[in-house]
Amino acid sequence: MDTSNPAVFVNAELLRMYVGRKVRAVIQVVRSDGGVVVGKSTDEKQLIVKGSPPLPLTTYVEVIGIAESNQAIHAEIWTNFGDTFDAYNYNQLCLLANGEYKHLFI
Template sequence: MDTSSPAAFVNGALLRRYIGQKVRAVIQVIRSDIGSVIGKSTDDQQIVVKGSPNPPLTTYIEVIGIAETENTIRAEVWTNFGDSFDVQNYNELCKLANDRREVMTELQMEVEVEETNSSSQESLLKPTPKPQVMYRCKKCRRIVAIEENIVPHEPGKGEECFAWKKRSGNSEQVQCSSIFVEPMKWMQTIHDGLVEEKLLCFGCNGRLGYFNWAGMQCSCGAWVNPAFQLNKSRIDECKSEPNSNLNMETG
């Protein structure tokens, strides 16, 4: 039974892939019995969560635990997520995170440079790979994200998107001061069952940004939900060498 790795984000359909492993899921509570909670996953499938949470429970809860069967989780951590939750966005996040798991190899946060001594004509005819955009912590230079991890958003309309008390008086459209990314394994705080918290660099423990499952507003005025925000002032954008092999994995 593999319980050591970070919990995989799952909905009802994905749960069967992780039997015997640690998973996390958001459940809409239907009823609570002694020793278990019956609910619906974000893709509208019935899930039985074993365990005894501390009451009261909100309509939506997040559970982290071991997948026992294709529709049963034995919960270790229970977190109330409130009475309203964007299940569609969370469901898309589950799909995105699992698609990434299938493509990527084991998490490696450093660039691995592979040198080859082959001078065959076949090697010479291979097209030069396009340099990969990557983002490093300004303080310790660790790679914290690559271009593929970016979650794009439609730029907002600046000041008019904000409440009066949050406006700066600048009527011009504000540029994005952050990038938003997928959840990744190095983001330890998202694996602790918290709804929102700071994002700390896994190398130097410096603050890089913030996350909030309920979403947050970008400086351009756009609303991103859920939001895993890295402040541009705390990271550097650079490009890898053409022969660099970057392996990243989401959380």
């Protein structure tokens, strides 16, 4: 595992702070069209993920890649998380990882 460039845990709201950096997000897939997946972030906002998703996609997918904008990620790694997922707890993790416990995640 490469620990020299860790991916920051983000939701859609936090993504804007990391444009150009490696991020990690979980989305609920809304639709997939070729190399573009539109999904709902764990904070209920829309994210666009570009790249080569695995087929078939499950309802929840974790992506690791480069934040292209405040609403888009170019994914390098896709991981199917299944059809049920606790988005609330993941969102809390994102908030903690970017708040008082940030030093533990970077």
